[in-house]
Every structure is written in C-alpha cells, then in structure tokens.
Amino acid sequence: QVQLMESGGDSVEPGGSLRLSCVESGYTQNKKCMAWFRQAPGKEREGVAVLYTLGESTILSKLSNSVKGRFTISQDSAKNTLYLQMNGLKSEDTAMYYCALNDYCGTSNWFLSRTYSAWGQGTQVTVSS
Numbered sequence: 001q002v003q004l005m006e007s008g009g010d011s012v013e014p015g016g017s018l019r020l021s022c023v024e025s026g027y028t029q030n031k032k033c034m035a036w037f038r039q040a041p042g043k044e045r046e047g048v049a050v051l052y053t054l055g056e057s058t059i060l061s062k063l064s065n066s067v068k069g070r071f072t073i074s075q076d077s078a079k080n081t082l083y084l085q086m087n088g089l090k091s092e093d094t095a096m097y098y099c100a101l102n103d104y105c106g107t108s109n110w111f112l113s114r115t116y117s118a119w120g121q122g123t124q125v126t127v128s129s
Contacts, residue, residue: 002026002118004099009123012089016127020084022099022120027080030055033105036073036084037113038095038125045098047111049073049084052104062110067093089127096122 008020020036035050051073052060063071070088075081082099100116109115 002101004101004118004120006097006099006120006123009097009125011126011128013129014090014127016089017085017087018089018125020086020097020099020123020125022082022084024080024082024099024101027101027118029103031059031103033060033102033110033115034075034082035100035105035110035116036082037098037100038093039098040095043095045113046095047113048097050105050110051075051082052110053077060105060107060110062107064111086125089125091127093125094127096124098122 003025005023010018031054033052036048037045038048039045048067049063072085074083099120101118102116105115
C-alpha cells in the first residue's frame with residue numbers, strides 16, 4: 001500500500017521561503033509520477049508541479065504558470081522524498097499543499113487530480129504579514 005506523508009508547511013511573511021517534503025513508502029515500480037497540488041479555501045485543487053521519472057531519468061518536469069520562476073520541484077531517490085522549494089512566497093500561495101503519486105502522467109493530464117491514485121494528507125502553508 002502506497003503511503004505519502006507531507007511536511008514542511010508553516011506560516012511565513014510575503015517574500016519568504018519554505019521547503020515542503022513528501023516521503024513515499026510502499027511504491028515499487030520503476031516509473032513514478034509525483035506531483036504537488038494545492039487547495040485554498042473555496043477553490044479547486046490546483047496542480048502546482050510535477051516530476052515524472054523512470055529510475056534516475058526525468059521524463060517530465062513542469063511547474064504551473066502561477067509558480068514558475070519561484071518554485072522548484074526535486075527528489076532524493078535514496079530517501080524516497082519529493083521536495084517543493086518555494087521562494088518569493090505571496091499571499092496567494094496560501095493553501096493546503098498535497099503530494100500525489102501515480103505510475104503514469106503526461107503533459108495533458110499531470111495537473112488533473114483524477115490522474116493520481118495516491119494522496120497525502122496535506123501540509124498547510126500560510127503567507128501573511
């Protein structure tokens with residue numbers, strides 16, 4: 001059974017930085033698509049970043065337009081951990097952040113919630129002065 005556990009959420013001031021982590025356990029396939037989503041109160045869940053890998057090779061890596069230039073997605077395969085480095089945080093980045101996993105994703109569907117078969121419980125990010 002695949003389990004995902006996010007951490008790293010916090011309250012920060014505008015312009016600040018955070019690094020979110022998502023530790024994965026129980027997944028045994030060599031091809032893995034992992035993504036970060038976020039959901040603010042009253043809004044739909046939004047795909048933020050994706051990293052689709054085959055072993056150590058990257059098949060797909062993308063960021064949404066709303067975070068491009070400020071956020072970076074990466075992974076440490078040895079630790080089974082996915083990261084989201086968030087710099088230049090804005091109030092509109094305030095949301096619950098979730099990581100998600102599936103064995104496949106593509107350019108046309110990585111940002112859709114229904115693509116993913118496993119989800120973490122989320123970690124809260126609040127950006128406020």
